[in-house]
């Protein structure tokens with residue numbers, strides 16, 4: 001699984017998004033093509049190839065098999081048929097010679113025949129793994145007949161091998177449209193190429209990605225994903241008035257721009273101010289908040305995907321003597337996660353092992369390790385760790401949806417079992433909006449839209465401030481809801497992604513492409529980016545193909 005190897009989905013991201021982007025990739029990809037075509041039966045009709053493609057890999061013309069027919073076309077066809085005989089017994093070099101002859105003799109006006117000869121020669125070159133020639137001959141065939149499915153398929157395969165993924169995608173998109181999305185094999189192939197394009201483009205984009213803080217909601221949910229976060233735990237104590245005297249004294253005398261101020265900003269959700277305050281604190285040699293400041297600054301750097309200093313701060317922290325256990329474990333989890341984001345899985349697992357040894361009842365360790373296993377595609381590891389996290393008194397408010405996701409991702413999982421499990425979870429965690437969202441998502445996949453709608457409504461009722469709750473099945477209504485989500489959080493890339501998907505579904509491919517670009521700009525991790533680039537490339541490719549095959553978009557636009 002190249003997509004999920006070290007892909008860097010964050011541990012704090014709303015979990016149903018993981019389910020959507022990983023488990024749902026093929027469904028989403030195929031889904032919006034499908035939807036799009038359903039809306040416009042014109043395309044279905046005009047999308048049928050005009051010239052009937054040959055029924056088998058090589059085309060035969062039974063009618064003109066006698067050499068007595070001495071017309072140039074007849075002779076060309078005779079050569080081709082000879083070539084086909086060689087092909088069938090595996091004599092590809094000889095077959096190619098016959099096709100050469102056929103191509104040479106064939107009158108240029110007999111376009112369909114000529115394109116067939118090129119296509120057959122491409123088939124022979126394919127057997128010899130001569131991919132450049134496959135590509136060249138398929139291109140020649142397609143210039144003569146742009147709707148030639150076999151030539152498109154063959155070129156898509158050659159281009160994939162030659163790493164021209166964009167061309168491969170374009171050809172496969174053409175095939176999908178010409179086949180009216182009826183061929184599962186083609187859909188799976190498109191999905192694979194889309195994933196590869198996404199991974200490749202995300203890798204390139206990550207190298208030059210601008211560094212900025214993600215949305216407030218995202219940051220908050222990242223902090224919320226730690227039950228034993230040492231900084232937040234002390235914030236909670238203060239809220240409950242459980243602050244000790246000396247700290248209160250310090251607070252009074254706090255310079256306005258040190259750690260205590262940073263903590264206040266954290267509490268108020270003014271995340272962009274935190275880094276500076278922590279740095280101020282750290283430049284004070286008499287500071288009594290070095291560890292907390294390092295941890296908080298590293299966390300903010302991590303969220304900004306600025307891994308270098310985060311790594312330094314965390315390593316410094318982990319090496320400190322007399323460090324409180326909770327801070328050390330928290331730092332190990334975060335450093336481990338950065339290791340995973342920077343393709344160092346063995347160091348990642350080592351940090352988690354150390355964390356687990358030091359604090360075996362800390363559910364944060366299992367929860368975050370479970371997410372990492374989920375991302376590297378190790379379902380057993382993920383499930384085991386999520387179960388351990390639940391056992392380590394997983395907090396009610398966070399509920400145990402990770403286990404559900406692990407099941408959802410397991411394609412062989414029994415769906416009924418899975419739905420029951422959901423109902424159980426919702427009964428146990430009636431205030432968990434993500435549970436409702438996940439459940440709704442599954443119901444949508446099952447096309448139980450009415451029931452899904454009810455679950456979406458409940459998610460919003462439970463957590464009205466969570467922007468990710470504001471979309472659902474009905475397109476127009478969801479568009480309005482997503483706009484509302486963007487008012488709450490204009491950096492919510494998920495909102496842009498969903499809006500883009502709706503635009504694509506309703507035929508506004510160009511608008512969809514723009515919105516995907518917005519989402520890509522905001523994406524935080526390579527995996528998210530890969531997912532978005534896949535969708536983006538799918539939309540662009542569809543735009544190109546519709547144009548090239550001369551299909552009408554007029555009824556949609």
Ligand SMILES: *[C@@H]1O[C@H](CO)[C@@H](O)[C@H](O)[C@H]1NC(C)=O
Nearest residue numbers: 073107108109110111112113
């Ligand atoms: C081949 O082209 C010739 C003109 O060059 C035309 O008369 C003939 O009908 C064509 N045959 C086929 C099968 O298209």
Ligand SMILES: *[C@@H]1O[C@H](CO)[C@@H](O)[C@H](O)[C@H]1NC(C)=O
Nearest residue numbers: 249250251252253254255256
């Ligand atoms: C309060 O802060 C000032 C500097 O801002 C410092 O000079 C003073 O010693 C501090 N007082 C206590 C009690 O920490």
Ligand SMILES: *[C@@H]1O[C@H](CO)[C@@H](O)[C@H](O)[C@H]1NC(C)=O
Nearest residue numbers: 339342343344345346347348
């Ligand atoms: C992983 O990290 C460790 C510790 O920083 C380092 O020694 C090692 O070279 C890294 N391995 C890879 C493959 O980057």
